[in-house]
Amino acid sequence: MHASLMDLIAWLGVDPNFVQQLINGLTLGSIYGLIAIGYTMVFGIIGMVNFAHGDVFMLSAFIALIFFLVLTTIIGIGSVALALFIVMLIAMVLTSLWGWALERLAYRPLRGSFRLAPLISAIGVSIFLSNFVQVAQGARNKPTPPMLPDVIPLFERDGYVVALSYKQLIIMLTTIVVLAIFWFVVQRTSLGRAQRACEQDRKMAALVGIDVDRTIALTFVLGAGLAAIAGTMYLLYYGVVNFADGFVPGVKAFTAAVLGGIGSLPGAVIGGLIIGLVEVLWSAYFSIAYKDVAAFCILIIVLTFMPSGLLGRPEVEKV
Amino acid sequence: MAASARLPAGAVSAAPEPPRPAPGFADALRDALYAALITLGLSIPLLALRTEQGPNGLVLEPRWGLVAACCGIVFVGRLLLRLLGLRAVPSRRSMAARGAVTTRAEPERQSGFALSALLGPVFLGIAVTFPLLAYLSAGGLTESRYWVDLGILILTYVMLGWGLNIVVGLAGLLDLGYVAFYAVGAYSYALLATTFSLSFWICLPLAGILAAFWGILLGFPVLRLRGDYLAIVTLAFGEIIRLVLINWVDVTGGGAGISSIPRVTFFGIPFTNDETGFLGWMRWLLGWRDGAQGSLGWLFGPEGPTFSPMHRIIFLYYLILVLALITNLVTLRLRRLPVGRAWEALREDEIACRSLGINTTSTKLTAFAIGAMFGGFAGSFFAVRQGFISPESFNFLESATILAIVVLGGMGSQIGVAIAAVAMVGGPEMLRNLGFLSHVFGSGFDPNEYRFLLFGMGMVLMMIWRPRGLISVREPSVVLRERRAISGSHVKEGHG
Numbered sequence: 001m002h003a004s005l006m007d008l009i010a011w012l013g014v015d016p017n018f019v020q021q022l023i024n025g026l027t028l029g030s031i032y033g034l035i036a037i038g039y040t041m042v043f044g045i046i047g048m049v050n051f052a053h054g055d056v057f058m059l060s061a062f063i064a065l066i067f068f069l070v071l072t073t074i075i076g077i078g079s080v081a082l083a084l085f086i087v088m089l090i091a092m093v094l095t096s097l098w099g100w101a102l103e104r105l106a107y108r109p110l111r112g113s114f115r116l117a118p119l120i121s122a123i124g125v126s127i128f129l130s131n132f133v134q135v136a137q138g139a140r141n142k143p144t145p146p147m148l149p150d151v152i153p154l155f156e157r158d159g160y161v162v163a164l165s166y167k168q169l170i171i172m173l174t175t176i177v178v179l180a181i182f183w184f185v186v187q188r189t190s191l192g193r194a195q196r197a198c199e200q201d202r203k204m205a206a207l208v209g210i211d212v213d214r215t216i217a218l219t220f221v222l223g224a225g226l227a228a229i230a231g232t233m234y235l236l237y238y239g240v241v242n243f244a245d246g247f248v249p250g251v252k253a254f255t256a257a258v259l260g261g262i263g264s265l266p267g268a269v270i271g272g273l274i275i276g277l278v279e280v281l282w283s284a285y286f287s288i289a290y291k292d293v294a295a296f297c298i299l300i301i302v303l304t305f306m307p308s309g310l311l312g313r314p315e316v317e318k319v
Numbered sequence: 320m321a322a323s324a325r326l327p328a329g330a331v332s333a334a335p336e337p338p339r340p341a342p343g344f345a346d347a348l349r350d351a352l353y354a355a356l357i358t359l360g361l362s363i364p365l366l367a368l369r370t371e372q373g374p375n376g377l378v379l380e381p382r383w384g385l386v387a388a389c390c391g392i393v394f395v396g397r398l399l400l401r402l403l404g405l406r407a408v409p410s411r412r413s414m415a416a417r418g419a420v421t422t423r424a425e426p427e428r429q430s431g432f433a434l435s436a437l438l439g440p441v442f443l444g445i446a447v448t449f450p451l452l453a454y455l456s457a458g459g460l461t462e463s464r465y466w467v468d469l470g471i472l473i474l475t476y477v478m479l480g481w482g483l484n485i486v487v488g489l490a491g492l493l494d495l496g497y498v499a500f501y502a503v504g505a506y507s508y509a510l511l512a513t514t515f516s517l518s519f520w521i522c523l524p525l526a527g528i529l530a531a532f533w534g535i536l537l538g539f540p541v542l543r544l545r546g547d548y549l550a551i552v553t554l555a556f557g558e559i560i561r562l563v564l565i566n567w568v569d570v571t572g573g574g575a576g577i578s579s580i581p582r583v584t585f586f587g588i589p590f591t592n593d594e595t596g597f598l599g600w601m602r603w604l605l606g607w608r609d610g611a612q613g614s615l616g617w618l619f620g621p622e623g624p625t626f627s628p629m630h631r632i633i634f635l636y637y638l639i640l641v642l643a644l645i646t647n648l649v650t651l652r653l654r655r656l657p658v659g660r661a662w663e664a665l666r667e668d669e670i671a672c673r674s675l676g677i678n679t680t681s682t683k684l685t686a687f688a689i690g691a692m693f694g695g696f697a698g699s700f701f702a703v704r705q706g707f708i709s710p711e712s713f714n715f716l717e718s719a720t721i722l723a724i725v726v727l728g729g730m731g732s733q734i735g736v737a738i739a740a741v742a743m744v745g746g747p748e749m750l751r752n753l754g755f756l757s758h759v760f761g762s763g764f765d766p767n768e769y770r771f772l773l774f775g776m777g778m779v780l781m782m783i784w785r786p787r788g789l790i791s792v793r794e795p796s797v798v799l800r801e802r803r804a805i806s807g808s809h810v811k812e813g814h815g
Binding site for chain 1: 369371379543546
């Protein structure tokens with residue numbers, strides 16, 4: 001089956017470079033998708049752009065890096081995959097704590113305040129987080145020891161080997177599994193129901209006995225947890241992290257959320273995959289220097305011509 | 320005044336919040352313990368273990384003392400807060416009440432109005448005499464350089480704040496990419512001056528026009544956007560400009576930037592120490608010729624007026640002061656014109672605006688264009704002052720700083736923006752002077768590292784403490800019978 005599929009691709013005459021870039025793009029897109037869910041959930045429930053979400057993601061990558069070092073150099077776990085799994089869980093817990101604390105300290109006091117206040121507060125949190133990490137961990141790039149360098153060659157054509165690396169496989173599989181769990185949480189548990197109720201009408205949700213504050217706090221916690229998975233995957237994929245790495249992925253993930261239709265969870269993932277693909281294909285075929293410009297241009301084009309995104313509900317203008 | 324003015328009329332009839340029973344010591348202790356535990360959780364990997372580059376990859380350097388100190392501070396702080404019955408964060412109830420102010424202007428506000436009316440002339444007086452004050456207090460021209468440079472920096476941000484205030488404060492369009500226009504202005508001057516050797520005085524208006532053009536260019540696609548969407552698109556626009564500046568190496572010099580930008584001239588006369596330069600001009604002005612003292616020559620003694628490089632700096636100071644005041648004046652006058660009223664109407668209610676026949680397209684575009692124009696002026700001033708520009712001067716942090724100045728000042732309040740600029744730019748600068756703290760925290764302690772950390776924290780605290788900004792009174796642009804101040808909480812922040 002495997003061989004025949006690859007033969008089919010080869011027979012179809014698809015450019016092997018294109019297939020390779022497709023794989024790379026989907027990997028990157030998975031990471032963006034995981035971050036984008038955090039944006040889209042928070043926007044759906046309290047209507048604010050959590051500007052600091054990109055920095056929470058960066059923070060989680062640092063937490064993952066430090067625990068990876070602790071596990072491999074101090075405790076001495078030999079298996080990188082096992083270490084990564086433990087690191088991911090720890091990073092999720094600690095980043096969720098950060099998400100909770102930020103919501104409690106910087107956003108909750110502003111609920112009911114004027115519209116710009118949470119956005120400005122979030123910008124403040126974003127600046128705080130990146131500089132906190134800079135002060136605490138230093139401004140240099142932090143490279144990890146090489147992790148999982150092996151690749152699975154898929155097929156060869158004209159001397160060009162298309163390969164799926166273990167990293168990419170892990171990232172895609174993790175994303176799929178996490179999204180399945182997450183989907184279950186949102187669709188089937190009481191927390192998910194409370195979340196969807198708050199999203200529709202916060203006041204009514206409170207009237208029917210939902211603890212709105214708790215639900216919102218848990219939304220931030222969930223978003224931060226997903227960002228932590230993305231952060232661990234990012235660290236695994238690139239093998240380096242820097243205190244300033246939160247901003248650009250953050251904006252791109254927001255673009256993904258907008259592209260998919262803000263407030264829509266599947267939309268966020270689809271948007272993330274599209275942004276990842278566009279970025280990688282743009283780098284491969286046009287110019288690597290302008291890949292971020294391409295992503296930002298998509299944001300502007302989408303918002304101008306399709307403000308409700310692919311799967312979003314159109315915004316109704318009320319008097 | 321602050322406490323009473325913030326109470327809405329609705330809450331006056333109801334008794335103020337009853338004094339809460341003093342919390343038991345055990346409760347407070349438990350609460351503080353939780354806070355300390357959370358701090359421990361937050362700081363465990365990031366503060367406790369610092370990654371350092373070792374010979375074979377990263378090594379971890381434990382710093383448990385720091386974590387213990389942080390937890391201790393949080394524990395004690397939280398305990399004290401609880402025992403004293405204070406709240407670090409205003410209660411939700413008072414917050415909601417504050418948001419729902421629906422009263423007329425209260426008499427107490429008038430005093431705030433008078434105060435802010437008085438602040439203007441005071442600030443202007445200080446600004447005009449600032450180089451003299453710096454000269455007197457520092458005891459010499461060269462010694463006062465630091466202070467005059469700081470003054471220039473603050474005034475640049477005052478001007479940027481006033482420029483952005485047109486877009487955000489008056490028209491209610493949230494712009495997170497204002498730094499793009501600053502960059503356009505700076506690169507316009509730098510490129511025109513280095514390529515065509517045009518004078519600063521020709522480039523200054525050109526830079527403003529080019530920035531205004533870019534403002535319109537940005538304005539078109541975002542006309543339909545509102546709120547946070549608009550904010551993010553303008554942010555993306557700012558980033559695009561910066562990325563193009565970095566990557567278009569042939570024109571902009573890429574990340575290395577543009578250096579040796581021609582310096583400012585005294586309306587064509589270079590600041591040099593010879594007869595054809597500023598020295599000669601001073602001599603001519605004072606009638607001093609080869610020892611023959613002119614009408615004012617007695618002021619300078621036998622060797623006549625001497626040239627100092629500080630003359631250029633002081634000239635730059637007054638240049639940016641005049642530019643900032645022009646921005647202010649134009650804004651104040653525009654508010655009285657139909658277009659200014661349309662801006663404010665747009666901020667209050669866009670739908671009502673449209674139904675009254677106001678052309679929202681041109682109203683938004685003029686706001687973007689005029690705001691951008693002043694950003695462009697400030698940018699070309701920045702380029703002529705620095706002599707070197709690179710894309711790194713125009714990152715998102717700059718936009719955030721300018722926006723924070725506008726919001727902190729109270730959107731729409733001119734004097735508030737000036738005060739906020741002093742606080743936001745001058746405050747972090749003062750951190751440099753805290754070198755004595757290194758005796759407390761060890762020699763490796765550099766307070767300057769913590770600038771942006773504190774800056775970010777300040778932004779959050781500001782939003783919690785005074786979301787309406789420092790100056791919470793607004794001057795109405797149209798007056799019926801009597802002049803009254805209006806509270807900032809009556810002013811809407813716009814939809815887009």
